[in-house]
Amino acid sequence: MTPEIIETLRKEIGGDKVHTSDEVLDARRFDYSVPAHLRDWRGEELARPGVVVRPESTAEVQSVLRVAGETRTPVVPYGLGSGVCGGILSDPSVILVDLSRMNRIREIDETNLLASFDAGKQGLEAEEAVAALGLTIGHWPQSIAVSTVGGWVSTRASGQFSTAYGNIEDIIYSIEAVLPNGDIVQLGKAPRAAAGPDLRHLLMGAEGTMGIITGVTFALRRKPEERAYSAYYTPSLSAGFEAQRTIIQSDWRPPVMRQYDAAETGRNFRDFTAESVQDRGLLLMVHEGPSSRVEVELEAVDGIAKRFGLEEAPKGIVPHWMENRNHVPTWQQLFEGGLIADTIEISASWTKIEAIYDEAITSLREIDAVIAASAHSSHVYRTGINLYFTFVARHDDSADMEATYLECWRRVMQATARHGGGIAHHHGAGRLRKSYLVHDLGETGLSLLRTIHRAIDPQGLMNPGNLIPDA
Amino acid sequence: MTPEIIETLRKEIGGDKVHTSDEVLDARRFDYSVPAHLRDWRGEELARPGVVVRPESTAEVQSVLRVAGETRTPVVPYGLGSGVCGGILSDPSVILVDLSRMNRIREIDETNLLASFDAGKQGLEAEEAVAALGLTIGHWPQSIAVSTVGGWVSTRASGQFSTAYGNIEDIIYSIEAVLPNGDIVQLGKAPRAAAGPDLRHLLMGAEGTMGIITGVTFALRRKPEERAYSAYYTPSLSAGFEAQRTIIQSDWRPPVMRQYDAAETGRNFRDFTAESVQDRGLLLMVHEGPSSRVEVELEAVDGIAKRFGLEEAPKGIVPHWMENRNHVPTWQQLFEGGLIADTIEISASWTKIEAIYDEAITSLREIDAVIAASAHSSHVYRTGINLYFTFVARHDDSADMEATYLECWRRVMQATARHGGGIAHHHGAGRLRKSYLVHDLGETGLSLLRTIHRAIDPQGLMNPGNLIPDA
Numbered sequence: 001m002t003p004e005i006i007e008t009l010r011k012e013i014g015g016d017k018v019h020t021s022d023e024v025l026d027a028r029r030f031d032y033s034v035p036a037h038l039r040d041w042r043g044e045e046l047a048r049p050g051v052v053v054r055p056e057s058t059a060e061v062q063s064v065l066r067v068a069g070e071t072r073t074p075v076v077p078y079g080l081g082s083g084v085c086g087g088i089l090s091d092p093s094v095i096l097v098d099l100s101r102m103n104r105i106r107e108i109d110e111t112n113l114l115a116s117f118d119a120g121k122q123g124l125e126a127e128e129a130v131a132a133l134g135l136t137i138g139h140w141p142q143s144i145a146v147s148t149v150g151g152w153v154s155t156r157a158s159g160q161f162s163t164a165y166g167n168i169e170d171i172i173y174s175i176e177a178v179l180p181n182g183d184i185v186q187l188g189k190a191p192r193a194a195a196g197p198d199l200r201h202l203l204m205g206a207e208g209t210m211g212i213i214t215g216v217t218f219a220l221r222r223k224p225e226e227r228a229y230s231a232y233y234t235p236s237l238s239a240g241f242e243a244q245r246t247i248i249q250s251d252w253r254p255p256v257m258r259q260y261d262a263a264e265t266g267r268n269f270r271d272f273t274a275e276s277v278q279d280r281g282l283l284l285m286v287h288e289g290p291s292s293r294v295e296v297e298l299e300a301v302d303g304i305a306k307r308f309g310l311e312e313a314p315k316g317i318v319p320h321w322m323e324n325r326n327h328v329p330t331w332q333q334l335f336e337g338g339l340i341a342d343t344i345e346i347s348a349s350w351t352k353i354e355a356i357y358d359e360a361i362t363s364l365r366e367i368d369a370v371i372a373a374s375a376h377s378s379h380v381y382r383t384g385i386n387l388y389f390t391f392v393a394r395h396d397d398s399a400d401m402e403a404t405y406l407e408c409w410r411r412v413m414q415a416t417a418r419h420g421g422g423i424a425h426h427h428g429a430g431r432l433r434k435s436y437l438v439h440d441l442g443e444t445g446l447s448l449l450r451t452i453h454r455a456i457d458p459q460g461l462m463n464p465g466n467l468i469p470d471a
Numbered sequence: 472m473t474p475e476i477i478e479t480l481r482k483e484i485g486g487d488k489v490h491t492s493d494e495v496l497d498a499r500r501f502d503y504s505v506p507a508h509l510r511d512w513r514g515e516e517l518a519r520p521g522v523v524v525r526p527e528s529t530a531e532v533q534s535v536l537r538v539a540g541e542t543r544t545p546v547v548p549y550g551l552g553s554g555v556c557g558g559i560l561s562d563p564s565v566i567l568v569d570l571s572r573m574n575r576i577r578e579i580d581e582t583n584l585l586a587s588f589d590a591g592k593q594g595l596e597a598e599e600a601v602a603a604l605g606l607t608i609g610h611w612p613q614s615i616a617v618s619t620v621g622g623w624v625s626t627r628a629s630g631q632f633s634t635a636y637g638n639i640e641d642i643i644y645s646i647e648a649v650l651p652n653g654d655i656v657q658l659g660k661a662p663r664a665a666a667g668p669d670l671r672h673l674l675m676g677a678e679g680t681m682g683i684i685t686g687v688t689f690a691l692r693r694k695p696e697e698r699a700y701s702a703y704y705t706p707s708l709s710a711g712f713e714a715q716r717t718i719i720q721s722d723w724r725p726p727v728m729r730q731y732d733a734a735e736t737g738r739n740f741r742d743f744t745a746e747s748v749q750d751r752g753l754l755l756m757v758h759e760g761p762s763s764r765v766e767v768e769l770e771a772v773d774g775i776a777k778r779f780g781l782e783e784a785p786k787g788i789v790p791h792w793m794e795n796r797n798h799v800p801t802w803q804q805l806f807e808g809g810l811i812a813d814t815i816e817i818s819a820s821w822t823k824i825e826a827i828y829d830e831a832i833t834s835l836r837e838i839d840a841v842i843a844a845s846a847h848s849s850h851v852y853r854t855g856i857n858l859y860f861t862f863v864a865r866h867d868d869s870a871d872m873e874a875t876y877l878e879c880w881r882r883v884m885q886a887t888a889r890h891g892g893g894i895a896h897h898h899g900a901g902r903l904r905k906s907y908l909v910h911d912l913g914e915t916g917l918s919l920l921r922t923i924h925r926a927i928d929p930q931g932l933m934n935p936g937n938l939i940p941d942a
Contacts, residue, residue: 112820113720113853156665167663173854183915190818190893191852192638194627194676195900195911196920196938201672205665219854222720249584249693251760289722290771296763347661349583382584383644383690384662422661429666440666444654448927449667455926456919467667 001050001092005071009053009095012063017101019052028052028096031081031088033432034342035402037331042398047089049076049096056101058176058184058214065212066182068095074461077208079120079148083155084342085430087207087466097212099150105129106215113220114173119150119213126218135220138165138255141426142326150213156205158426160325163248163380164255164288165221167426168204175200176215180457188217202452207428208463210456224288228298229318230254232310233280237261238354240283241377241385243308245350248380250304252297256286256378258321261357263374264390272317283310284318339371340393340401344412347379347386348421359415360389367411369393369404379425386425413439434469447471472521472563476542480524480566483534488572490523499523499567502552502559504903505813506873508802513869518560520547520567527572529647529655529685536683537653539566545932548679550591550619554626555813556901558678558937568683570621576600577686584691585644590621590684606691609636609726612897613797621684627676629897631796634719634851635726635759636692638897639675646671647686651928659688673923678899679934681927695759699769700789701725703781705752708732709825712848712856714754714779716821719851721775723768727757727849729792732828734845735861743788754781755789810842811864811872815883818850818857819892830886831860838882840864840875850896857896884910905940918942 010018019025025048030036040046050073055061068075074094081088090096099120106116108130115130115137123144127137140159141147151157153175158167165171174188187200202210234240240259247257260268265282272282285301287294302312334341348356357375364373372392379386389412393404409432416423417439424433424440438446446469453468454460481489490496496519501507511517521544526532539546545565552559561567570591577587579601586601586608594615598608611630612618622628624646629638636642645659658671673681705711711730718728731739736753743753756772758765773783805812819827828846835844843863850857860883864875880903887894888910895904895911909917917940924939925931 109820109822111716111822112855114820156669158663158665169669179915179919183918185915185919186913187916189891189911190896191820191855192629192818192850192857192897193893193895193911194629194897195893195895195904195908196678197674197676197681197923198627198640198672199912199916199919199923201669202919202923203668205668207667210668219852221722221853224722245582251692251695251764290767292767292771293722293764296761296767300761300763347663349580349585349662351580351582379663381662381690382692384583386663420660422664422666424664424666425661426663426665433666437666440660440664441670442657444650444656445658445670447654448650448656448670448673451926452668452670452673452923455922 005067005073006051008067009051009064012067013053013055013060017054017056017060019054024052025049028078028081028098029090031083031086033084033086033430034331034340034405036086036089038335038340038401041332041335047091049090049094050092052096052098054098054101058178061097061178061212061214062182062184064095064097065178065180068461069180069182069459072459072461074464076463077212079151080122080146082143082146083428083430085428085432087428087430089431089465099148102214108133110135114217115220116215116217117149119148119215121149123147123149123152130220134223136223137171137218138221139168139171144326149216153204153216154207154213155428156426158379160378161255163257164253171218172200172204173217173219175203175213177203177211177213179211180462205428207430207467209453209467210462226289226291226294228287228294229315230285230287230298230301231313231315231317232283232305233313234259234283235280235309237281237357239308239310240281241350241353243283243305243310244380244385246304247301248382252300254285254287254297254301256284257380258284258376258378260376261374263372264376269317272314282313282317284321286318335398338394338396340395340405341391342405343388343390344409345386345388345425345427346416346421346423347384347425348416348419349384352419352421353385353387355419356415356421357387359419360412363411363415364391364408367393367404367407369395370408429467431466434467437469476538476544477522479538480522480535483538484524484526484531488525488527488531490525495523496520499549499552499569500561502554502557504555504557504901505802505811505876506557507560509806509811509872512803512806518562520561520565521563523567523569525569525572529649532568532649532683532685533653533655535566535568536649536651539932540651540653540930543930543932545935547934548683550622551593551617553614553617554899554901556899556903558899558901560902560936570619573685579604581606585688586691587686587688588620590619590686592620594618594620594623601691605694607694608642608689609692610639610642615797620687624675624687625678625684626899627897629850631849632726634728635724642689643671643675644688644690646674646684648674648682648684650682651933676899678901678938680924680938681933697760697762697765699758699765700786701756701758701769701772702784702786702788703754703776704784705730705754706780708752708828710779710781711752711754712821712824714776714781715851715856717775718772719853723771725756725758725768725772727755728851729755729847729849731847732845734843735847740788743785753784753788755792757789806869809865809867811866811876812862813876814859814861815880816857816859816896816898817883817887817892817894818855818896819887819890820855823890823892824856824858826890827886827892828858830890831883834882834886835862835879838864838875838878840866841879900938902937905938908940
């Protein structure tokens with residue numbers, strides 16, 4: 001990063017938006033991925049960006065990308081840094097574009113159920129803005145209070161209510177972005193279009209490699225008339241999957257349907273697991289919609305659950321989950337206790353999911369340092385389901401942690417790939433999954449991704465090193 | 472087309488799959504678009520492809536694309552030729568790749584609700600194959616018996632039951648395609664993925680410009696337990712839209728919701744329109760799902776309809792529509808009666824749709840030759856709705872027909888663009904809408920589309936002249 005580039009940036013967007021202080025640079029070295037946090041906690045010096053810019057408008061983002069293009073300077077887009085796959089990793093050569101000052105509500109349209117925000121708007125603020133009008137975005141990632149609406153789109157995020165309300169690709173209406181060549185595009189104009197390929201999908205999931213998302217418009221929902229809960233103990237994972245498959249394939253759609261294996265049930269719902277149900281799993285559901293529909297759904301779901309041998313659990317479990325669902329310990333707290341942990345989400349067809357579960361859990365437990373390996377499902381589809389693995393390993397010497405951590409990842413990715421699952425359900429790929437992408441896309445699919453990327457970002461300046469594996 | 476190319480094709484895929492007879496070439500000169508049919512009917516000589524190949528496997532398509540690439544020969548993919556936007560227009564320089572012999576059922580998976588077909592499988596045959604197992608693709612385009620499953624994907628089609636079951640992008644699970652470089656890609660591996668940009672969207676809607684789709688896998692549904700109908704006379708288009716908006720925004724989802732303006736109601740439902748309701752429109756709905764849900768939906772929808780002043784119409788109207796929904800006169804029959812007609816579908820937000828309707832209908836009727844201009848809506852979204860315009864013009868001299876026809880298109884496109892609608896709901900763009908695409912994508916979006924296309928098809932061999940406007 002030359003002083004000339006920094007000077008040019010100051011001229012283009014104003015000195016108050018161009019930062020080189022230790023504090024600002026240090027805070028934006030990496031995202032919320034475990035390996036970077038571990039190294040940082042162990043006292044390793046992690047690289048900082050060469051400069052941080054905090055644009056306040058799309059035009060300023062455009063200016064920054066033009067400067068970057070003219071000076072061949074790499075660019076790393078940054079929202080609130082809550083990504084968990086290593087999508088952000090700084091380097092003194094890069095301009096880090098912090099979008100968090102682009103945080104305006106652009107428009108909320110109560111008739112057409114559309115809400116437009118600057119990409120840097122914090123998720124919960126966006127949700128609260130529409131909630132004040134009796135509306136909802138319907139997207140509830142665990143990170144909602146620490147992620148941006150642009151980040152949701154950039155990483156192809158899912159929310160906890162996805163089973164009825166869809167993932168971000170089902171909620172997005174239009175995307176404004178600045179491309180590496182400085183062009184501003186506005187993609188998505190109508191409720192639905194057959195006007196060539198849907199180019200929004202080039203940016204959704206690109207994790208900063210194709211340009212910078214500067215604005216998003218969501219298709220909202222009205223707040224449901226009714227919310228109800230149901231909860232069942234599952235005699236086995238199989239029985240729980242069969243119940244879930246039958247529910248969704250009968251065209252019932254509880255927005256939340258989560259099955260916890262016995263290990264997670266015991267750990268997360270201690271107060272609700274009497275002796276008699278200690279080896280059981282748990283299936284939690286939230287039902288929403290018009291009251292009369294919720295009522296018939298509850299009845300139908302109850303019949304299906306019982307058909308598969310599930311037993312009613314105390315309803316209080318679901319409000320307990322609702323209240324605590326976004327509380328997680330920090331990585332630091334774990335490191336200090338001698339622990340390293342992470343979650344890894346994948347998805348697969350109904351007939352493949354159990355084999356993946358079995359192999360992943362067994363192979364995780366074979367690692368000496370691993371003290372816990374468990375999973376729950378949190379997103380349900382007609383064609384299959386996701387699994388969200390959690391592993392915890394203990395090491396007296398933190399120097400051993402990273403190798404164990406990466407080996408846990410390798411084993412889950414391998415179990416998923418071997419049985420034909422998809423290696424990334426919703427956290428994105430970043431650097432952590434990059435080398436496993438080939439299992440989803442194949443060599444020719446990767447080559448297509450590289451071709452597209454090279455065409456859009458011929459200088460290779462957009463978040464280099466992230467997402468796209470080298471040929 | 473040199474004899475050498477034809478000879479090479481014969482060597483590569485077998486002489487029985489390479490056709491140069493008048494009959495075969497003549498039958499594949501154009502699709503079901505009006506202008507080509509008009510010219511043909513008037514006795515103009517329309518260009519034929521240089522050669523027609525009818526591959527029977529993905530490997531054979533790959534061979535053809537390799538020959539095309541090596542000899543710089545343009546390629547036109549062809550399903551069953553039912554497209555209505557001019558996506559197919561032959562030329563003696565092109566290899567036309569007729570996919571209709573690639574018509575196998577690859578696999579039907581009743582547990583995971585997946586069905587895979589060769590891309591050339593006729594739509595109704597595909598639906599019947601899964602229907603035999605109590606399943607449905609849920610995609611019912613009017614063309615179902617004359618289109619291929621690959622064509623649905625290639626044109627981003629919608630079906631009549633889309634309001635609950637989604638458009639083709641919601642039904643597709645994975646796409647197999649051969650790219651212009653000869654690579655076979657298999658895109659879409661899991662129920663859902665956050666593994667980089669969703670590359671299936673490069674092929675969906677590309678209308679043959681990015682490669683040839685050779686196989687598709689759909690996410691199926693189980694056949695609904697119950698089907699019920701409801702029908703209402705609408706006092707005005709506004710009242711009908713408000714009722715539809717309220718139904719969908721209350722999270723009720725009848726798979727079919729169609730509103731006909733008064734003109735179409737009179738024309739299409741003559742037997743059901745007594746004197747007393749002659750100025751009314753009609754709202755038809757099909758309700759499907761578990762019986763108990765259908766029951767509460769019917770009740771809720773009835774309440775909403777009455778709140779907006781709609782009056783119950785005879786239920787027999789909906790079965791009448793169900794039976795006759797895919798019957799349309801041929802273009803030739805119309806030409807012979809001195810008429811030229813077409814349908815044009817667009818979509819827009821709720822607050823924009825009436826202005827588009829008013830301007831389009833008024834400006835169509837201002838054309839002297841136009842004897843009928845009307846519309847219905849057939850696809851409903853939380854954020855808006857589509858309109859499906861129909862116009863009919865009369866000319867004693869068929870030489871005047873084409874100019875009138877194109878002027879009708881221009882006026883509907885202009886009304887849509889002026890009020891901020893999307894210019895193509897589901898028939899695709901082809902050559903008819905190509906010059907209007909800029910209204911949806913903007914100049915920078917078009918430039919992005921060209922960039923992507925050039926990267927994937929650097930020699931410009933894939934269906935040249937279709938879809939993508941020149942810079």
